[in-house]
Amino acid sequence: MMDVVIAIGVTFLGMLLLEVVVLGLARFFGLYTIVTERTCRVYLLFGKVVGMISEPGFHFLPGVLGVKAFVVNFFGKCYVLDLRLDQEYLRSQPVNSEEGAPMGIGIWYEMQISDAVSFLFKNTDPRGSLRANVSNATVRCLSNMPLQQMLETRHQMSQTVRAEVSEKSVAWGYQLGSVYVRKVHFRDVGMIKQIEEKVVNRLRQVTSAIKQDGANQVSIITNSAEREAAVEIAKAAVVRPNMIGTALKEISGDPEVADALFELLETQRILSNSSKLTLFMNGASEKLVAELLAAAPDGAPPPVPGTR
Numbered sequence: 001m002m003d004v005v006i007a008i009g010v011t012f013l014g015m016l017l018l019e020v021v022v023l024g025l026a027r028f029f030g031l032y033t034i035v036t037e038r039t040c041r042v043y044l045l046f047g048k049v050v051g052m053i054s055e056p057g058f059h060f061l062p063g064v065l066g067v068k069a070f071v072v073n074f075f076g077k078c079y080v081l082d083l084r085l086d087q088e089y090l091r092s093q094p095v096n097s098e099e100g101a102p103m104g105i106g107i108w109y110e111m112q113i114s115d116a117v118s119f120l121f122k123n124t125d126p127r128g129s130l131r132a133n134v135s136n137a138t139v140r141c142l143s144n145m146p147l148q149q150m151l152e153t154r155h156q157m158s159q160t161v162r163a164e165v166s167e168k169s170v171a172w173g174y175q176l177g178s179v180y181v182r183k184v185h186f187r188d189v190g191m192i193k194q195i196e197e198k199v200v201n202r203l204r205q206v207t208s209a210i211k212q213d214g215a216n217q218v219s220i221i222t223n224s225a226e227r228e229a230a231v232e233i234a235k236a237a238v239v240r241p242n243m244i245g246t247a248l249k250e251i252s253g254d255p256e257v258a259d260a261l262f263e264l265l266e267t268q269r270i271l272s273n274s275s276k277l278t279l280f281m282n283g284a285s286e287k288l289v290a291e292l293l294a295a296a297p298d299g300a301p302p303p304v305p306g307t308r
Helices: 002-028 061-070 116-121 126-142 147-152 154-170 189-252 255-272 283-295
Strands: 032-035 039-045 048-053 057-060 076-082 086-096 102-113 174-186
Touching: 002 032, 032 039, 039 061, 039 116, 048 061, 048 116, 057 061, 076 116, 086 126, 086 174, 102 126, 102 154, 126 154, 126 174, 154 174, 174 189, 189 255
Parallel strands: none
Antiparallel strands: 032 057, 039 048, 039 076, 086 102, 102 174
16 A cells, blocks of 8 residues: 555656656747736847737747747747836926026836837837936926926926827837826025025014014003093092082981991091000099000000100
């Protein structure tokens, strides 16, 4: 039983190695090829293009190239091209505005191989040529534009550059895709600093104006409140004598109430007065002085006796 398992394993490995060897030899002698997704194979034999395969999948080469498939790998060459969409970004292309301001434009664009044969043989560096073409078109088409228009109409500028480049790029087998102006900026450092200073000064002016307006509003509110308070106090000062006179007139109608009120006011005035009291004593007032001393609170200075 063990011998059977070993035999099956050896046979499987042998067939696997045989498959790899057979497929490698078949591919080497040009019997078939496999084209991956979004790639293209161009076969060149004795300086001429004998075939091109762009459809992905398994392809039987003699059915495409004929008998040339058996010798193309020995005497020819196979180019494998990438047909996927590619993109590139050109930074700070130097242009000048209509006002003479040195500006920089960053432009982004897409490209894709549209004709494999033209891409291989009509230009030695189609990618570099397309880059130079886009850069030249940007500088040529976007120079001397008004500064405001340059800062606001990016979509229109992108369409202008794309229309200028597309016709020339197709001749090289390189199709230009979307073009978009992503950045417009000033290139002069001194001008950038001047703009920054103007912006900072403007912000300071606006901040000061806002603070001053707030202070003015507070002053207006405060002055209005003080004026209204002064008016009300003046009204109260005018009304007070009339009210007091009316009250005194009513009190004077009853002599007993009037006497009691004035006596109370006189006593309150005497008590609220902080002046010293000088007593002139005689023989009859000694008893009164003794009573005052007894009624005085602790620590209060005794009345100073005067002379007769």
